[in-house]
Amino acid sequence: MSTTPADIEAMFTDAKGAFRFARWGRPIAPIVFGVDDATLNIFKGAVEALSALTQHPLAETDFELGVNLMFFMFKSWDELSDLPDLDRLVPELDQLVPKLKSQGASQYRLFRFDDQGAIQACFVFICMDGPLADWPAESLALVQASQAFLLWGDQAFAERSPLARLPNGADILRPDVGDILRAAYAPELPHVAHDASFSLRLFARVSGAQAG
CATH class of the missing domain: 3.30.379 (Chitobiase; domain 2)
Structure with a gap:
């Protein structure tokens, strides 16, 4: 299942509903x-x-x-x-x-x-x-x-772990979480963002990685 801009926004939204991104x-x-x-x-x-x-x-x-x-x-x-x-x-x-x-x-x-x-x-x-x-x-x-x-949102992993389990029982980082982490540290992006529209910038880089 592909990551959407709404998915990314939710992962950096705090308990008060504010978007907070920081690396x-x-x-x-x-x-x-x-x-x-x-x-x-x-x-x-x-x-x-x-x-x-x-x-x-x-x-x-x-x-x-x-x-x-x-x-x-x-x-x-x-x-x-x-x-x-x-x-x-x-x-x-x-x-x-x-x-x-x-x-x-x-x-x-x-x-x-x-x-x-x-x-x-x-x-x-x-x-x-x-x-x-x-x-x-x-x-x-x-x-x-x-x-x-990253400064993830309060509920980012409340229902689903950032890890995925392989058939052999070993745990790895979920591919979508890895894509977000990689995208979040793109040199052209700022260290901090408080506007939810920033999720679109992350999504552009995540979707490019998933398409590749």
Whole structure:
């Protein structure tokens, strides 16, 4: 099924009905907390795969923040409150943790933006004491990385995962999601857009990829 302009618009519309598109405006410097070396390499591999897809560069360090894409994996939301200095990076942590616990959330992404509105940093919180505990590390890493590369709308993947399952049981990025990610990082497009008509510009590039 081909992607339509309405599909793309919906994927970047927030809970209040506003269109919000943003991509990274600087190289991504990732780090993963709370995992063993094998899982760390899997997450880094997923970020590298998204970097290759979008042609957006990675970096060892960020000139301002040191690292700017942080994955935190833990078994209880309460563990976040015990992480040293995290409250300095995420001042709203004290209010955020009780809210996420009451909602029974298994994941949360918090974005920071630069003066132009482009993504400056992303904090990805993954609670493994729930449905995500049974996910293969490769699938979990890919789904989290794909959702950190753009400011997707609140309901973009509420009913359908960004991943697709192959007959052999392996998960890959859905082709339509991959096409949108690739199109979103076209050099001629801006880092930020708040007008829904921007979805037509994305659609033009997505439809060209799908036709090819």
